[in-house]
Each structure stands twice: as C-alpha cells, then as structure tokens.
Amino acid sequence: MNRGLYISTMGMLANMAQLDNISNNLANADTVGYKKDEVLFKAYLEKEFRNYDSNDLKKGKHLGYMETALIADETKPIISQGQIIETNNPTDFAIFGDGFFKVEKNSEIYYSRNGEFKLNQDGFLVNSDGDYILDTNNQHIQVPNNFTVDEEGNIYNGNQLTGQKIAIVNLEKPSKFGINLFTGNELESKNYKLIQGSVEKSNVDTLKEMVNLINANRAFEIIQKSVQTQDSMTGKIVETAQRI
Amino acid sequence: MLVSLYSASTGMIAQQRRLDTISNNLSNVDTTGYKAQRVEFQDLLYTPIKEAGTPVAQNSVLPTGDYVGHGVKVVATNRIFTQGNIEQTGGTFDLAIMGDGFFQVQLQDGRIAYTRDGAFKVDGDGRLVTSNGLLLVPNITLPTTAESVNISPDGIISAKLPDGTIQNVGNLTLVRFVNPAGLKSIGNNLFLSTPASGVATEGIPNQDGFGSIEQGSLEKSNVDVVKEMVNMIVAQRTYDLNSKAIQTADDFLRTIGTLKR
Numbered sequence: 020m021n022r023g024l025y026i027s028t029m030g031m032l033a034n035m036a037q038l039d040n041i042s043n044n045l046a047n048a049d050t051v052g053y054k055k056d057e058v059l060f061k062a063y064l065e066k067e068f069r070n071y072d073s074n075d076l077k078k079g080k081h082l083g084y085m086e087t088a089l090i091a092d093e094t095k096p097i098i099s100q101g102q103i104i105e106t107n108n109p110t111d112f113a114i115f116g117d118g119f120f121k122v123e124k125n126s127e128i129y130y131s132r133n134g135e136f137k138l139n140q141d142g143f144l145v146n147s148d149g150d151y152i153l154d155t156n157n158q159h160i161q162v163p164n165n166f167t168v169d170e171e172g173n174i175y176n177g178n179q180l181t182g183q184k185i186a187i188v189n190l191e192k193p194s195k196f197g198i199n200l201f202t203g204n205e206l207e208s209k210n211y212k213l214i215q216g217s218v219e220k221s222n223v224d225t226l227k228e229m230v231n232l233i234n235a236n237r238a239f240e241i242i243q244k245s246v247q248t249q250d251s252m253t254g255k256i257v258e259t260a261q262r263i
Numbered sequence: 264m265l266v267s268l269y270s271a272s273t274g275m276i277a278q279q280r281r282l283d284t285i286s287n288n289l290s291n292v293d294t295t296g297y298k299a300q301r302v303e304f305q306d307l308l309y310t311p312i313k314e315a316g317t318p319v320a321q322n323s324v325l326p327t328g329d330y331v332g333h334g335v336k337v338v339a340t341n342r343i344f345t346q347g348n349i350e351q352t353g354g355t356f357d358l359a360i361m362g363d364g365f366f367q368v369q370l371q372d373g374r375i376a377y378t379r380d381g382a383f384k385v386d387g388d389g390r391l392v393t394s395n396g397l398l399l400v401p402n403i404t405l406p407t408t409a410e411s412v413n414i415s416p417d418g419i420i421s422a423k424l425p426d427g428t429i430q431n432v433g434n435l436t437l438v439r440f441v442n443p444a445g446l447k448s449i450g451n452n453l454f455l456s457t458p459a460s461g462v463a464t465e466g467i468p469n470q471d472g473f474g475s476i477e478q479g480s481l482e483k484s485n486v487d488v489v490k491e492m493v494n495m496i497v498a499q500r501t502y503d504l505n506s507k508a509i510q511t512a513d514d515f516l517r518t519i520g521t522l523k524r
Binding site: 041093094095135148 | 271325441512
C-alpha cells in the first residue's frame with residue numbers, strides 16, 4: 020500500500036499528542052505550582068536511500084538518509100519559575116529558585132511545588148489532600164500558633180527557633196506523578212528562597228500554548244490534505260487500470 | 264475520542280467553580296466577619312505511554328517518559344482567616360476581635376456555633392444576642408437599669424447603674440481552633456467545628472495569643488476587592504483559552520471526518 024498514507028497518519032497522531040498536551044497545560048494554567056509539559060518529537064525509522072542502478076546490485080550507491088515519519092517521543096516537564104503571588108495567608112509558601120517541598124503520601128515521599136498548605140486538627144502542616152509536609156529530618160512538621168518561617172525554611176515561634184526546618188530539595192530528574200506531585204531522585208538544593216504568605220502560580224505561558232495550538236491545528240489540516248491527495252492518486256490509478 | 268476534548272473541559276469547569284467562589288466573595292465584601300474563600304486546583308493523574316527509565320539500549324534508559332495529562336480538578340475551597348478591616352461604628356455592642364479567636368453562640372437546637380461577627384444586640388430580657396437572636400455563650404445578661412456598658416479588651420463587661428455604681432456583669436470568652444480553615448460554614452456568618460478543625464480551646468481575650476476585643480467597632484470582611492477582580496479576569500481568560508482548546512479538538516475531529524470522501 021502507499022507508504023505516504025501511513026507516514027501522514029503518524030504525523031496526524033503526533034499532532035494529536037501535541038493537542039492533548041496543550042489542553043492539559045491550559046487546563047492547569049491556574050494550578051498553583053503546576054509545571055508545564057513539552058512534547059518532544061522524534062524522526063522515526065530513518066531510512067537509507069541507495070541507488071541500485073550501479074554495477075554492484077547488492078550494495079548500491081549511498082544517496083543519503085530520509086526520515087520517513089514523526090512520532091511524539093517524550094513528554095517532559097519544564098521546571099522554570101512560576102509567578103509569585105502574595106496571599107498573606109501564613110500557611111501559603113512559594114519557592115523562589117530551585118527545589119521542591121517534600122510530601123508524605125501513603126508512607127511514600129513525593130515532591131511538590133504547590134505550597135498551599137494547611138494545618139490539620141493537631142497543628143501539623145499538611146497539603147490540600149491532608150498529606151504531611153516533611154522537615155529536613157523527614158519528620159512531620161507541627162507548628163505553633165502565629166508561627167513564622169524564614170527564607171531558608173526555619174520555623175520560628177515568635178523569635179525562637181522551633182528546631183524544625185521545612186525541607187526543600189532539588190530533584191535530579193523530576194517526573195510528574197499528578198495531583199500536584201512529582202517523583203525523582205533527591206539532590207541538595209541551596210539556591211532557593213522560601214516565601215511565606217505567597218504562592219507560586221503555574222509556569223504555563225498561555226500565549227505560547229495558543230501559538231502551539233494554532234500550529235498543531237494547521238499542521239493537522241495540511242497533513243489531511245496530503246492524505247486526500249494520496250487517496251485521489253490511488254483513485255486515479257484504480258480508474259485508469261479499469262479502463263485498460 | 265480525543266483526550267484534549269475532556270481535559271480542556273475540566274479546565275472550563277474548574278474556572279466556573281472559581282468564578283462561583285469569586286462571586287460569593289464579592290457579594291460578601293461588606294458582610295461583617297466574612298472570611299474570603301479560595302479555590303485550589305490540582306492536576307489529574309497522568310497516563311504513561313512510555314515510562315521514564317525504560318531501557319532503550321544497553322546501558323541507556325529513557326531520560327523522560329511520554330505521558331498524557333487529563334486536566335485539572337478543584338481540590339479544596341479554602342477559607343482564608345486573615346484579619347479583616349476594623350470599622351468604627353460607635354455601637355455599644357459592636358465588638359471586633361483584633362487577632363485570633365471566635366465568639367460562641369448557641370443555635371436553636373442547642374449546638375454551639377462560632378462567629379467573627381460581633382454585631383450583638385440586647386434582647387427584651389437584657390441578654391446579648393446576635394442579629395439573628397442567637398444567644399451569646401457564655402450568656403451575658405445586662406441589668407435593665409444600666410445607663411452604659413463598657414467592654415474591656417480582655418472581655419470584662421461592666422455596667423454603670425443609675426446610682427453611679429459600676430457592676431461587673433460577666434466575662435466574654437473567645438475560642439480558637441488549631442485549623443480554622445477546617446470549620447464548616449453554615450451561612451448566617453456562622454461556623455461549626457469539624458474533626459478537621461480540631462476542638463475549640465476557650466480562653467480569655469488578649470491573653471495566650473487570643474485576640475483582644477474592641478468595643479464600638481466591627482470587623483469587616485477580609486475580601487480584597489482588587490485581588491478578586493484580578494482573579495475574575497484571570498478566570499475568564501483561562502476559561503476562554505480552554506474553550507479554544509476544545510474548539511481546536513473539534514477542528515481535529517472534523518478534519519478527521521473529511522479524510523474519507
């Protein structure tokens with residue numbers, strides 16, 4: 020069958036993957052601590068072209084390579100700084116710089132940039148799902164009334180240090196778990212400032228996403244035309260063949 | 264069908280919820296003791312197509328995977344208990360709490376509810392009640408002959424009688440919660456405690472971290488109108504953008520539909 024038809028289809032599938040990704044980014048344009056994803060495409064099945072018209076029919080003459088298709092290969096979270104918005108709520112935290120909060124969910128440790136924390140009934144710092152936020156010793160954090168937190172994450176009761184410090188760690192290869200959580204290999208983070216009373220908005224650039232949306236849409240239409248052209252060519256061949 | 268059609272629709276639904284909350288905040292911008300609410304979002308789980316770390320060749324693994332996200336959901340409507348503005352009213356029984364704490368009032372069914380609304384009145388029997396007629400707890404009964412009533416920052420209520428003597432008629436107490444955001448709103452400026460809020464701790468105003476009582480003042484809502492308006496603009500635009508994503512998904516489907524002639 021016509022190979023071009025299948026190549027075009029793969030192009031359309033790649034565009035659909037792109038659209039799924041843009042939609043998810045746009046849906047989360049307002050999610051605190053959300054990091055946008057980027058789809059990376061890869062040329063698929065690189066094919067070598069040879070001219071077999073030479074004397075050596077087995078080897079042929081090397082003419083070059085051609086990429087025969089494109090697929091969506093990777094989806095990668097882009098960890099760049101989101102905008103910081105002041106909320107004046109003492110249990111809101113924003114990380115300016117590198118790093119993630121440590122969150123304990125079902126006895127496992129996850130990482131998050133979402134700092135919309137709350138206190139639970141016992142005065143422990145938790146996230147919206149009730150998962151505990153961890154300190155530098157992987158302990159749950161119990162805070163006093165009217166606590167304050169400095170830029171490094173040290174917790175104060177008035178002027179006195181409570182001895183606990185909110186853990187901020189870097190991740191080697193952060194990958195998304197969903198529900199505002201990430202997984203990855205922990206690294207030390209030094210290059211950060213913790214800001215109490217603020218939250219970090221998502222880093223989705225809506226203008227860029229809209230441009231990508233238009234691009235994906237147009238590319239999709241163009242490839243569709245190519246499919247139609249190939250279809251009508253096949254149609255012509257069938258018609259001509261009938262007449263013979 | 265396309266995942267994007269559904270993930271973009273979750274974006275529109277989330278923004279609708281946000282607008283609902285903003286509208287409620289704005290309509291309560293002048294409500295005494297009202298605390299602003301905020302919608303909090305979470306991204307949904309991701310469907311992996313290729314897991315990161317899958318071996319691709321000897322000594323080599325995929326650095327990042329390929330996955331599809333499914334949109335956004337509202338995870339919480341969180342109430343923000345920051346101090347509201349204090350407005351001077353001059354009313355004898357207008358009490359504002361400067362700092363932490365709630366007044367306790369008794370509901371008709373006997374349960375105790377909590378409020379920051381300090382616009383109290385005196386009923387026919389001389390008892391302090393809320394605008395809805397709910398009794399303040401602990402009950403305060405004023406002598407009917409009182410000429411004036413003074414309420415101190417630490418909650419001591421004293422009445423001046425016609426003969427010039429000053430009589431102590433009771434002490435106001437406040438309660439505090441470990442997690443006020445966990446309180447349940449029941450309307451009418453009232454909250455109920457829940458397992459999430461923790462139990463109420465009673466205390467004397469102006470002591471142990473409790474707020475002080477300011478007579479002749481009311482605490483207005485803590486709604487920041489400018490912030491709410493900005494949030495409204497952001498919500499509308501995000502809604503627009505998500506609808507564009509749905510339109511594009513629709514275009515994709517139409518394009519697919521015209522493949523076959």
